[in-house]
Structures are given as structure tokens and as C-alpha cells.
Amino acid sequence: MPESTPKQSQERFLQLYQPVHESLLRFCEAMTRHPELAKELVSEVVLEALENLHKLRDEAAFLGFLFGIARNCHRRKFRRKARETDLPDQVLHRADQNPGPERSAEVALLYEALAKLPEKQQEALLLFEVSGFSLEEIRKIQGGSLSGVKLRLKRGREKLKKLLGLLEPATTG
Amino acid sequence: MNQDLNSYFKELRSSLEADMPFEEVKGLVQNHPIGKAPIPKGKTFLNGTTMTITSLSVITGATLLWLATGSSTQPEAQNSSISAPSKVKVETHHTAETPTLEASEQPSETKFKNLKNSTLHQETKVTIEDVIALDSLPVPVAVPTPQKQEISSPLKKYATQKDTQPTGDTRVTWGTKTDDPPRPIMAQTNTPYSSSQLLPEPQSPQFSLREASNMDDPDPETENAKVFLIKATDTKEKLDEIQKALENEGFKANIKGTFRNGTLTALKGQVKKNKSNTSFVVTDFERVEITVKMNKKGELLGVDIASDDDIGYLRKIENQSYSQNQAPAPPPSAIPPPPVGFSPSTEEELRQHREAMENEAQVLAEEARAIAAELRATMEDASATAAKEAHVLRIEAQADALEAKADLLEESIEMMEAKKVMEEERIRLLEEEIELLRKEVKTLRAEKDEAKDSATAEKIQVQIEAVERQIELRRNTREEMRSKATEQRNQMQEKRSVILEQTRAIRQQARELRKEACAAKCSDQH
Known part of the structure; x- marks a missing residue:
């Protein structure tokens, strides 16, 4: 980012951020599985991104920058939560996967299956299916090549189907 | 079957319900202190400016950001950020009692006069009297605080001990425009001294009898002395009289008093002649005896200060001024003279008085220790x-x-x-x-x-x-x-x-x- 006054930085940040606000919110909710926690995470991500905006050299990389912060913030929060509650990570993680009363069993099963995927695959699926990003945008967020993103999505879907018991039965005759 | 997976995701999408309008984020960004106007270096706030620090990061060499809110007497303090070139510490200025924020203690409200070399904590309420960027901190030259542990004169020693008492403080401080360390009794005179002119350490915390026993020995250099007695009940006219008397002697004198409800509570003075220059400050006293010492040529040697009990036990002083040549001669062993005009009736009387003082000091010291212990216990209880x-x-x-x-x-x-x-x-x-x-x-x-x-x-x-x-x-x-x-x-x-x-x-x-x-x-x- 070119040298600018703090006020200009704020304005520029808002311009860059506005188009992805909804996507980030949805992504955060899918990650935290709780609307209030999602809002908290979004606030944290926004403030951290704003404070570190001067480190962003190319505005085209804003998506990767923002979602990278979101990923790190979520990891930190999860670790902090585990420390605060003094519960074993595994128990906490499992408990978090369980849906609230308002969620359908399908969503609960999907969350559980998603949690079993490698982090990158899970993230790619959420960015594509929940945040509504294109393959190219996911490439910008996750880095790597376009075919890498496609492969991640394909493998993620296959694993999900397997975990959800949706695999097609072997065709006979 | 792919259709089935899509229906799962569809269900997931429809279950998302977090509602956070963009305006909320906008407000968050716009209220961030990063966008606040920086306070220029050296900016000094009015005394009593109160700020509540809600967000603060202290990074060496980086920008210190804080969001100042709450009751502030200066509106700009509420919308400002401070850039500091280094770690920020907080301490009081020009006083030995320096409340410094430690990592372990985070007082909810502390008064600070200066930002210098200490770490602030989040949610710390700070009353800032002077906010000065580190690189513009003034070098304290005017009336520096004397190091208490360096005090060597019996009078100062006694004054320091009294400082530890809960009430009835008598504080005597010395100041000079030179960088010389404060000197006891004869302090802060630019006239060169030989080491022999400095008072030795007393053997007991109280006023040593050595001074009393040697009082009659004249100071070889001190030929003349002018002694003035000032009481707390005196008026400004009395101070003017003294000043005039000194000026008549060829000194440039400036003696000022602080009066509160008609009572003289503090005395500040400066006596100059040629290159010699002595200043003194006396606070919390009932009576003060000022002795201006001169040599044969009439050059200023120094100013002695004795207050309250020092005077009381040395001599029953009445409301009177002393004329010249009343100063007792110091011993050849270079012990400086005790206050001029001192004339003990008997050594026995002095000994008894010294014992009484020693006992009193012991009692007071014990009381102080007990109070300190009690305070410590109370604080520990409260924190626990x-x-x-x-x-x-x-x-x-x-x-x-x-x-x-x-x-x-x-x-x-x-x-x-x-x-x-x-x-x-x-x-x-x-x-x-x-x-x-x-x-x-x-x-x-x-x-x-x-x-x-x-x-x-x-x-x-x-x-x-x-x-x-x-x-x-x-x-x-x-x-x-x-x-x-x-x-x-x-x-x-x-x-x-x-x-x-x-x-x-x-x-x-x-x-x-x-x-x-x-x-x-x-x-x-x-």
C-alpha cells in the first residue's frame, strides 16, 4: 500500500472490504458455527486487517490477506477457548461440532463431516459453497494454482460424500 | 448423488443467520484510534486531564496507540493518538515518590505527571498532568530532588526521618543552578568548598552531640553571620524586612513565602553575591532560622537552615533577629558550625535532650514500621x-x-x-x-x-x-x-x-x- 494518512487508510480499507463483507461473515459463521461468535470473529479480523494494512503491498492480494487473518484469528480463538474452559481439545472440538436446537440434523452431519476433512479442503469447500467465491477467488485466498483448487474441491466433495454415506452404489448389469 | 451433497450445503447456507450490517464494521473502522490525529511531540495537557486508556500497544520503536475516552478537560485528548518513539513509562516528575506501574500492579486510577519509561496496561485509568514525548522530555535542572540516601547533615537526616512520620513533616530541600549535588546545610553555594567544610555523617540518626560540643569553635573562614528567625505566624512584611536587611549587606536576596489562611507554609529564597549563589526551600515548619554566612571579605559562604525542633532543642529562641558575629566557630577538625547563636547552658542538658530525641525517634520509627506493616497487610488483604x-x-x-x-x-x-x-x-x-x-x-x-x-x-x-x-x-x-x-x-x-x-x-x-x-x-x- 502506498504511504497515506491514517484516515485515507481507513477509507481505502473500507472500499476494499465492503464487497467481501457478506462472504467473510458467512465464512466466519461456518467456521465458528455460531452467529454471535462469527460477528465477534469478523470484528477481530477487521481490526487486525486495518492495523496491518500497511503490510499489504498489492491490493489485488487483499482477499488472501483478509481471509488469512480470519483463518489465524479463528485458530487463536479456538486455542484460547480451549485454555479458558480447561476442557480437553478433543472434547471441546466434538462439542463444538454438535448443532444447536435450531439446526437441522443435515447441517450437523455436514459440519461433523467437514471437520474431518483436511483444513485446506474444508476451507476451499466453505469458500466455494458458503461464501460463494469463484475458483479464481479461492485461488487468490488459498494460493497455489487453479487446478490445485479444483483438485481440493473435488477431493473434499468425495470425502464428504463418503463420510455422509452418499456414495453411489455400484451399478449392476 | 452430487445433488444430495448440494442439498446438504443448501441446508447449511440457509441455516446461517449471523446479521452484521456493513455499517457496523464501518463504525468499527472509523472509531479505531489508527485514524485519530496524532498528538504532536511535546504536547502538554493541562493538569488534571483524565484519560481512560482502552486500547494500547507498547512496541519499542513503533507507534503507541491509545484510545483516550472518558472525562477529559481537553476535548482533543478524546480523539487523539500519541506517537512515542520508544517504550512508554509513567512516573511522576520532580518528586522522589514515584508511582511506577509494574506488570503485577494495575491501579485503577493513578496520577502521573509524565510519560516516561514504564509500561501502561489496558483499561488503565490515568490522570495525566503532562504528556511529553520521550525525546522532548526536559532535563530536570530547576530545583532537583535531592537523593534522600545521600543526605548527610544531622539536620537533613533528622528532616528525612521526620518525613517518614505520618504527620508533622518538615521538609528542607536545596536547589542550585549548577549540577553540583545538594550539600548539607551549606548546600548549593557556588563558592568552592573544601571537603572539610562538609558535615560528617552523624553517628546516630539524631543530631550528634559533636556539633553541640564543638559549637564554640569558630569556623576559620566564617567571620560574619547574619541570623534571621522566621515563624509560621510571620507576615510578608517580615520577609521583606529580612530581604532588605540582606540587601543592605550587599547581597542580592529574593525571599518569598507561601501563605495559606494567613499562615506561612513554605519559604523559598535565593541569596547571591558576586559569583556565589545559594537557594533554599523550606516547607512545613513552625520556625525557621536562616543563617547567612560570610567570610572576612564579606563574601557569601552559605546559608544555614534550621527549623522547628532543631532550633527548639538547641536553644530557646525567641522572636528576635541575631546580629553579626554570633556564629560559633567550627572546630579545626573542619566540622561546620552548628546554627549561629547556639549557646547550651550545660552539656548535661544537651545529653538529656539528645537522649530524649533518641527515644522519641525510636518511638516514631517503631510507629512508622507498625503503620507500614498494617498498611501492607491491609493492601495484601484487599488484593487477595x-x-x-x-x-x-x-x-x-x-x-x-x-x-x-x-x-x-x-x-x-x-x-x-x-x-x-x-x-x-x-x-x-x-x-x-x-x-x-x-x-x-x-x-x-x-x-x-x-x-x-x-x-x-x-x-x-x-x-x-x-x-x-x-x-x-x-x-x-x-x-x-x-x-x-x-x-x-x-x-x-x-x-x-x-x-x-x-x-x-x-x-x-x-x-x-x-x-x-x-x-x-x-x-x-x-
Whole structure:
């Protein structure tokens, strides 16, 4: 980012951020599985991104920058939560996967299956299916090549189907 | 089957319900202190400016950001950020009692006069009297605080000891425009001194008898001395008189008093002649004796200050001025002279007085120690109570969170049960459908048997085959659903037992936490 006054930085940040606000919110909710926690995470991500905006050299990389912060913030929060509650990570993680009363069993099963995927695959699926990003945008967020993103999505879907018991039965005759 | 996965995601998308308008984020960004106008270096706030620091990061060499809110006498303080070139520390300026924020102690409200070399903490309420950027901090030259441990004169020693008492302080400070360390009694005179002119350390904390016994020995250099007695009840006119008297002697004198409710509470003065220059400050006194010492040539040697008990026990001073040449000569051993005009009746009297003073000092020191211990104990109690309360609150919050989680887990079990019931219902519906189709086949077969011509029979046969295919299809679906339901049921059973186990563990933990909180509370009450 070119040298600018703090006020200009704020304005520029808002311009860059506005188009992805909804996507980030949805992504955060899918990650935290709780609307209030999602809002908290979004606030944290926004403030951290704003404070570190001067480190962003190319505005085209804003998506990767923002979602990278979101990923790190979520990891930190999860670790902090585990420390605060003094519960074993595994128990906490499992408990978090369980849906609230308002969620359908399908969503609960999907969350559980998603949690079993490698982090990158899970993230790619959420960015594509929940945040509504294109393959190219996911490439910008996750880095790597376009075919890498496609492969991640394909493998993620296959694993999900397997975990959800949706695999097609072997065709006979 | 891909369609099925999409329906799962569709369900997930529709379950998202976080609502956070962009305006909320905009407000967050716009209120961030990063956008506040920086306070220029060296900016000094008015005394009494109060700020509540809500966000602060202290990084060496980086920008110190803080959001100042709350009651501020200066509006710009509420919307400003401060750039500091280095770590920021907080301490009072020009006073030996320096409250510095340590990592362990975070007072809710502390008064500071300067920002310098200390770490601030979040949510620390600070009353800032001067905010000065580090690189513009002034070098304290005017009236520096003397180092108490360096005080060597009996008078100063005594004054310092009295400082430790809760009441009745007598403070005497010396100041000079030079960088010379403060000198005892003869302090801060630019006239060069030989080491022999400095007072030796007293052997006891009290005024040593050495001075008393040597009082009659004249100071070889001191030929003249002018002594003035000032009382707390004196008026400004008296100070003017003294100043005039000094000026008549060829000194440039400036003696100022601070009066409160008609009482003289502080005395500040400066006496100059040629290159010699002496200044003094006396506070909290009943009586002060000022001795201006000169040599044969009339050059200023220094100013002696004696106040209150120093005067009282040395001599019963009445309200009078002393004329020249009354100063006792110091001993050849270079002990400087005691206050001029001192004339003890007997050594016995002095000895008794010294003993009385020693006893008094001991009593006072013990009292001070007792008060300090009491204060320490009170502070420890208070901090322990506060820590315990915070612990109880934290435990209760954790217990609540765990209970809520356990409730959620139990509700999720109910959801799983409901899903199982739904699956069973779908299978039952399929079976009913199959049964209906079977009946239809039976009817068609009867129709076929009754058919009069072969063409009709053939047509009915085709219908029968179609229905049988549908039955077969539904049977397959049903079997598939059954096997899936069985598999899911097993999974659910497994999951259910895990969740139940977690719920039990969590509830147990919550119960223990509550017990702990209760115990902590009870112990606190007792």
C-alpha cells in the first residue's frame, strides 16, 4: 500500500472490504458455527486487517490477506477457548461440532463431516459453497494454482460424500 | 448423488443467520484510534486531564496507540493518538515518590505527571498532568530532588526521618543552578568548598552531640553571620524586612513565602553575591532560622537552615533577629558550625535532650514500621479478596458456559432421535406404497384373467409389468434406506454415547466448579 494518512487508510480499507463483507461473515459463521461468535470473529479480523494494512503491498492480494487473518484469528480463538474452559481439545472440538436446537440434523452431519476433512479442503469447500467465491477467488485466498483448487474441491466433495454415506452404489448389469 | 451433497450445503447456507450490517464494521473502522490525529511531540495537557486508556500497544520503536475516552478537560485528548518513539513509562516528575506501574500492579486510577519509561496496561485509568514525548522530555535542572540516601547533615537526616512520620513533616530541600549535588546545610553555594567544610555523617540518626560540643569553635573562614528567625505566624512584611536587611549587606536576596489562611507554609529564597549563589526551600515548619554566612571579605559562604525542633532543642529562641558575629566557630577538625547563636547552658542538658530525641525517634520509627506493616497487610488483604472474587466470578462463568454446552449437547441428541423417527416414517410410507402397488397388480391380474380377447390381456400384462417394476424399484429404495438407516442408527448410537459421556463430564465439571465457587465465596465471607 502506498504511504497515506491514517484516515485515507481507513477509507481505502473500507472500499476494499465492503464487497467481501457478506462472504467473510458467512465464512466466519461456518467456521465458528455460531452467529454471535462469527460477528465477534469478523470484528477481530477487521481490526487486525486495518492495523496491518500497511503490510499489504498489492491490493489485488487483499482477499488472501483478509481471509488469512480470519483463518489465524479463528485458530487463536479456538486455542484460547480451549485454555479458558480447561476442557480437553478433543472434547471441546466434538462439542463444538454438535448443532444447536435450531439446526437441522443435515447441517450437523455436514459440519461433523467437514471437520474431518483436511483444513485446506474444508476451507476451499466453505469458500466455494458458503461464501460463494469463484475458483479464481479461492485461488487468490488459498494460493497455489487453479487446478490445485479444483483438485481440493473435488477431493473434499468425495470425502464428504463418503463420510455422509452418499456414495453411489455400484451399478449392476 | 452430487445433488444430495448440494442439498446438504443448501441446508447449511440457509441455516446461517449471523446479521452484521456493513455499517457496523464501518463504525468499527472509523472509531479505531489508527485514524485519530496524532498528538504532536511535546504536547502538554493541562493538569488534571483524565484519560481512560482502552486500547494500547507498547512496541519499542513503533507507534503507541491509545484510545483516550472518558472525562477529559481537553476535548482533543478524546480523539487523539500519541506517537512515542520508544517504550512508554509513567512516573511522576520532580518528586522522589514515584508511582511506577509494574506488570503485577494495575491501579485503577493513578496520577502521573509524565510519560516516561514504564509500561501502561489496558483499561488503565490515568490522570495525566503532562504528556511529553520521550525525546522532548526536559532535563530536570530547576530545583532537583535531592537523593534522600545521600543526605548527610544531622539536620537533613533528622528532616528525612521526620518525613517518614505520618504527620508533622518538615521538609528542607536545596536547589542550585549548577549540577553540583545538594550539600548539607551549606548546600548549593557556588563558592568552592573544601571537603572539610562538609558535615560528617552523624553517628546516630539524631543530631550528634559533636556539633553541640564543638559549637564554640569558630569556623576559620566564617567571620560574619547574619541570623534571621522566621515563624509560621510571620507576615510578608517580615520577609521583606529580612530581604532588605540582606540587601543592605550587599547581597542580592529574593525571599518569598507561601501563605495559606494567613499562615506561612513554605519559604523559598535565593541569596547571591558576586559569583556565589545559594537557594533554599523550606516547607512545613513552625520556625525557621536562616543563617547567612560570610567570610572576612564579606563574601557569601552559605546559608544555614534550621527549623522547628532543631532550633527548639538547641536553644530557646525567641522572636528576635541575631546580629553579626554570633556564629560559633567550627572546630579545626573542619566540622561546620552548628546554627549561629547556639549557646547550651550545660552539656548535661544537651545529653538529656539528645537522649530524649533518641527515644522519641525510636518511638516514631517503631510507629512508622507498625503503620507500614498494617498498611501492607491491609493492601495484601484487599488484593487477595479482589483476586478471590475474580476467581469466583470466573469459575461461575465457566460453569455457566459448560452447563449451556451440556444443554446444547442434549438438544442435539433429541435432534438425532427426531431424525431417526423421520427416517423410519419414510420407510413406512414406502412400504405402504409397495403394498398399494401390490394390490394394483393383483387387480390387474384379475382383470387380465377376465379379459375376453388376447389383445386386452396383453395390454393389461404390460401394465402389470410396469407396476411390478415400480414395486421392485421401491423395494430397492426401501432396502437401501433401511441399510442406510441402520448404518446411521449405529453411527448415531455411537455419537449419542459420546455426547452423553461428554455431557456427563461437562455437567460434573460444572458442578465441581460451582462447588469450588461456593467454597471460595464461603471462605471469603468467613
